Amino acid sequence: MKRLRANAFLLGLVAATALAFVFPAPGARGGWLQPEILTNVGIALILFLQGLSLPFEKVREGAANWRLHLIVQVFTFGVFPVVGLALNALMPALWPTQPDAVRDGFLYLCVLPSTVSSSVVFTAVARGNTAGALFNAAFSNVLGVLLTPVLVHLLMRTTGESAPVGPLLLKITALTLAPFALGAVLRPRAAVWIDARKAWVARVSNGAILFMVYAAFCDSVVDRVWQRHGADVTAKTLALAVGLFAFMSLLIAASCRALRLNREDFIAGYFCAVKKTLAMGVPLAVLIFGARGDLSLILLPIMFYHPVQLLVNGVLANRWGRAAD
Numbered sequence: 001m002k003r004l005r006a007n008a009f010l011l012g013l014v015a016a017t018a019l020a021f022v023f024p025a026p027g028a029r030g031g032w033l034q035p036e037i038l039t040n041v042g043i044a045l046i047l048f049l050q051g052l053s054l055p056f057e058k059v060r061e062g063a064a065n066w067r068l069h070l071i072v073q074v075f076t077f078g079v080f081p082v083v084g085l086a087l088n089a090l091m092p093a094l095w096p097t098q099p100d101a102v103r104d105g106f107l108y109l110c111v112l113p114s115t116v117s118s119s120v121v122f123t124a125v126a127r128g129n130t131a132g133a134l135f136n137a138a139f140s141n142v143l144g145v146l147l148t149p150v151l152v153h154l155l156m157r158t159t160g161e162s163a164p165v166g167p168l169l170l171k172i173t174a175l176t177l178a179p180f181a182l183g184a185v186l187r188p189r190a191a192v193w194i195d196a197r198k199a200w201v202a203r204v205s206n207g208a209i210l211f212m213v214y215a216a217f218c219d220s221v222v223d224r225v226w227q228r229h230g231a232d233v234t235a236k237t238l239a240l241a242v243g244l245f246a247f248m249s250l251l252i253a254a255s256c257r258a259l260r261l262n263r264e265d266f267i268a269g270y271f272c273a274v275k276k277t278l279a280m281g282v283p284l285a286v287l288i289f290g291a292r293g294d295l296s297l298i299l300l301p302i303m304f305y306h307p308v309q310l311l312v313n314g315v316l317a318n319r320w321g322r323a324a325d
Contacts, residue, residue: 009206010307016210020217020296027211027218035215039290042208043283044179049201050141051183052194054116059138062131068265072136075252075273076114077147083248084110085155087240095236099229101297102237104156106244108285109301111151112276113144117202119272122313126320128267136272141280145176148284172287205279212282213299220296233297241304245312249274267320271313278306 004011026033062068084107091103116137123133149172187194194201220226226233252273256266281302289298 009210010310012206012210013213013303016214017217020214021221024218024221027215028222029219031218033215035211035218039212039215039286040175042211043175043286046205046208046279046283047145047176048179048183049205050116051180051185052187052190053198053201054138054184054187055134055191055195056184056187058131059135062129062133062135065129065132065135065265067259068129068132068261068269069136069139071255071259071261071269072114072272073140073143075248075255076140077111077143077151079251080110080248080276081107081151081155083244087244088155095240098236099233099294099297101225101292101294102233102300104289105237105298105301106240107155108152108288108298109241109244109276109281109305111148111155112281112284112302113140113148114272115275115277115279116141118310118313119268119275122271122317123268125317126267126271127264127324128271128320129264130268132265133268133272136268137275140272141277142180144277144280145172145180145284148280149288152288172284175287176283209279209282212286213296213303216282216286216295216299219293223293225294225297229297234300237300238304241301242308245274245305245308249312263324271317275309275313276302276305278302 020027025031027035029036087106087110088103091098091106114137116134119137120130120133124130146169149169249270252270253266256269261269282299285295285299285302289295292298
C-alpha cells in the first residue's frame, strides 16, 4: 500500500489513459462531461493552487546564487530547445514514419520549465542546495508560463506549423498568470492553512491533470488516431524519451563539472536543469494545442519522460545522499 500511494499519480496516468480507450465519448469534445469547460476550470485551479502553495519567503533565500541560476535557466530555455530542434531534424532518419504530432510533442517537451516539488525533494535527499533548487524551479515555472508558448511558436515556425501567438498569450494570461498571481497575493494570509493541507492540494491538482489527460486521449480515440498510426508509436516514443533524458543528463552533469560548481550547487543544478514538468506541461499543452485531435500524441513524450526522470533521479538522489552521510 505504501508503494501504491507513492506511485499513485503514475498509476492514475495509466488508468486515465485506459479509461479513455474504454469510455471515450463522455470526455471527447462535445461529451456530457463538458471537457472544454472543465479543462479551463482545471487549468485556472492548478495555477491558483501553485501560487497559493509556493513559499516565496524560502524562494528568496536562494536568489543570490547567479551561477547556479544561469546554468539552470540556460539549459531549460536555451540548450533544451536547441537539442529539440536537432532531434526534430534527425527524426526523418531515426523514424521515417513518425506522426507529426509526436515530433511536435518532443519539441514541446524541450521548451517546458522544470518541476518544483520533485526537484526540491531530490535535492534535499541528495544533500544539495535546497534553497537554490527551490528558487530555480519556481522561477523556471513562472518564466515558462510565457516563454513556453513563445518558444513553441518560434520552433514550430521553423517546421512550418506555427499559429498566431497573440491570442494564445492573452488566453494563457487569463487562465494561468491571473490565477497564479491571485494565489500569490492570498498566500500571506493562507500560508499556515494551505501548508497544513499540502497532500490535499496535490490530490486536487493531480486530479485536474488526470482529467485533462483523459479528455485528450478521448479525442484521439474518437478521431481514430491510434488506429491510423499503430501500436509501435508507443514503444518508439518511449525509446526516444529515454535517449533524450540520458543525453541531457550527461550533458548537464558535464557542464556543471566544467563550471566547477561545488557539490551542493552541482546537485541542485543537475536536478533542476534535467527535469521537465508534467504538472505545467499538460495544462499548457491543452491551451496551445487544444484544438488538435491528436493532442494525446503530443503529450506522449512528456508522459514518458516524466516517469523516467523520477525513476533515475530518485536512484541518484538516494546514492548521493548516502555518499554525503
